[in-house]
Amino acid sequence: MTARSRWPVRVVALSYLALLIVVPVGSVFYRAFAHGFVAAWVAITTPDALHALWLTLVVALIAVPLNTVFGVGVALILARHRFRGAWLLDALIDIPLAVSPVVVGLALVLAYGQTGWFGRPLAAAGITVIYAVPGIVMASAVVSLPYVVRSVLPVLLEIGTDQEEAAATLGAGPAAVFSRVTLPSIRRGLAYGVTLTTARVLGEFGAVVVVSGNITGKTQTMTLFISNSVENLNSTAAYAGAVLLALLALFVLAVMSAEKKERGPRWRSRSDRSQSDSEPHLLLTG
Amino acid sequence: MPRRIRRMAARLAGPGLAVTYLSLLVLLPLAAVLSSAFSSGPGAFWQAVSQPEAVAALRLTLLCSLAVAAVNSVLGLVIAWMLVRDDFPGIKVVGALIDLPFALPTIVAGLTLLSLYGPNSPFGVNVAGTPAGILLALAFVTLPFAVRSVQPVLAELDRETEEAAATLGASPAGVVRRVVLPSIAPALLAGAGLAFARAVGEFGSVVLISGNLPFHTEVASSWIYSLSQSGDLSAAAAVSVVLVLIALFVLVGIGLVRRRFGVAESV
Structure with missing residues (x-):
């Protein structure tokens, strides 16, 4: 780039980023503490706020491990086994990325709600899914479903099976091969996938708002607490909650950029089976 | 056994x-x-998706998504160009910042924009309750797609061809138009498509700033939400089917463009 063309590009690019991202996010921090740190602390430690925080953590503690086990399992199946319909399983994993979060919520209501497909048997068994915690867990699990698979699968394809086969030849059982050989080599990719999954679960709004019923002190997660606080004109609580989640997002950002630095730009040929893996695609819906 | x-x-x-x-x-x-x-037949489906409020919501969603995909393709290209070709202290931080809309919960993104461009804007710019607010929210959440799709292709571009064109008398604008744009066009298109698909289903970031005024600032996902809240689940489902089909159609199209041109996907 010539010196003459450098400045216009800088000015346009940096001012767009500043106006769209930097200044707005900065202003949330400013507004949260506009009435002092104490006011923000009080707003975020009310019983309703603490309950929302607690529920968010509970949901994450259930949904993230479920998706981690599923993700590693599916990645192993897709990378290590050849079977008919593998391409279909591979494509189905990405469906949640193409569907609006509101539609995800609606779909769960239509399947597991009172008037839904499984409403009657569930009611007979005394299980409430919709407008209750199980529904929130399911909604969070759906929207964050692809992340572990898409982070682990390319690593599995890259490391190949040589070491696993060597370990098996030397007498290691499948469990030992997995815990001693496979798991250590996918560790980084797995950590990355789990980070993205957790971020998505903690920050999900659209899918959760439909299935939760948004009952304060009962089925309200942190994101719903923020939107309710905005509606109730309790701006300090809204901004304080937003700062909490924004700090989390900054941590995720640090993990993302560390991961990129570690593996560098990765190129995939057309024949590469992991072609569908890419972050823009990976992070499609919100 | x-x-x-x-x-x-x-x-x-x-x-x-x-x-x-x-x-x-x-x-x-x-x-x-x-x-x-389709529980009450195709007639009921058609009625649900063709009633005025549904049509208005779908139209607004498509128009805003198209506009944002176009704007972010241009500005995303400018930003990617700077990240690839320029160097100044702090450019690494700027590069990492591009992913912030991915990491930030959508409701926080919405609140963020509302705090700066809403009724209490320190700049006196209030776009809350207007289509401009929707555009702003969609621009925020889709920017990473636009930047990250073209960035790796720009980085791989053969500079010698550009220099050769310049030596042969092409102006800087001519080099961009004749040499750079043709090689990045598929990636640019893919980025615009991803941004569009994301924008079509977006809810969390839009809902606070748009105000959800029927026929004015109500996007399709908001309309589905309000139908589901009022208990009209089959109408909500009908509009959902249309929304999902649009997103799938675009994503399959991107897949075809990528396969046809062998576009490397970005990381």
């Missing part, structure tokens, strides 16, 4: 469990949407 059957059961257990999990969470619920959309 005979050994052969046992071995087969063990081999099928993994895929079986995975498909069950996927079915319970994704496939059955989506099938329920499809079935509910």
Whole structure:
């Protein structure tokens, strides 16, 4: 780039980023503490706020491990086994990325709600899914479903099976091969996938708002607490909650950029089976 | 149990469990949407998607998504160009910042924009309750797609061709138009498509700033939400089917563009 063309590009690019991202996010921090740190602390430690925080953590503690086990399992199946319909399983994993979060919520209501497909048997068994915690867990699990698979699968394809086969030849059982050989080599990719999954679960709004019923002190997660606080004109609580989640997002950002630095730009040929893996695609819906 | 059957059961257990999990969470619920959309026949489906408020919401969603995809393709290209070709202290931080809209919960993104461009704007710019607010929210959440799709292709571009064109007398604008743009066009298109697909289904970031005024600032996902809240689930399902089909159509199109031109996907 010539010196003459450098400045216009800088000015346009940096001012767009500043106006769209930097200044707005900065202003949330400013507004949260506009009435002092104490006011923000009080707003975020009310019983309703603490309950929302607690529920968010509970949901994450259930949904993230479920998706981690599923993700590693599916990645192993897709990378290590050849079977008919593998391409279909591979494509189905990405469906949640193409569907609006509101539609995800609606779909769960239509399947597991009172008037839904499984409403009657569930009611007979005394299980409430919709407008209750199980529904929130399911909604969070759906929207964050692809992340572990898409982070682990390319690593599995890259490391190949040589070491696993060597370990098996030397007498290691499948469990030992997995815990001693496979798991250590996918560790980084797995950590990355789990980070993205957790971020998505903690920050999900659209899918959760439909299935939760948004009952304060009962089925309200942190994101719903923020939107309710905005509606109730309790701006300090809204901004304080937003700062909490924004700090989390900054941590995720640090993990993302560390991961990129570690593996560098990765190129995939057309024949590469992991072609569908890419972050823009990976992070499609919100 | 005979050994052969046992071995087969063990081999099928993994895929079986995975498909069950996927079915319970994704496939059955989506099938329920499809079935509910057509539960009262195709006539009711058509009525749900062609009633004035639904048409207005879908139209607004498509127009805003198209506009944002176009704007972010241009500005995303400018930003990617700077990240690839320029160097100044702090450019690494700027590069990492591009992913912030991915990491930030959508409701926080919405609140963020509302705090700066809402009724209490320190700049006196209030776009809350207007289509401009929707554009702003969609621009925020889709920017990473636009930048990250073209960035790796720009980085791989052969500079010698550009220099050769310049030596042969092409102006800087001519070099961009004749040499750079043709090589990045597929990636640019793919980025615009991803941004569009994301924008079409967006809810969390839009809902606070748009005000959800019917016929004015109500996007399709908001309309689906309000139908589901008022208990009209089959109408909500019908509009959902349209929304999902649009997103799938665009994503399949991107897949075809990528396969045709062998576009490397960005990381």
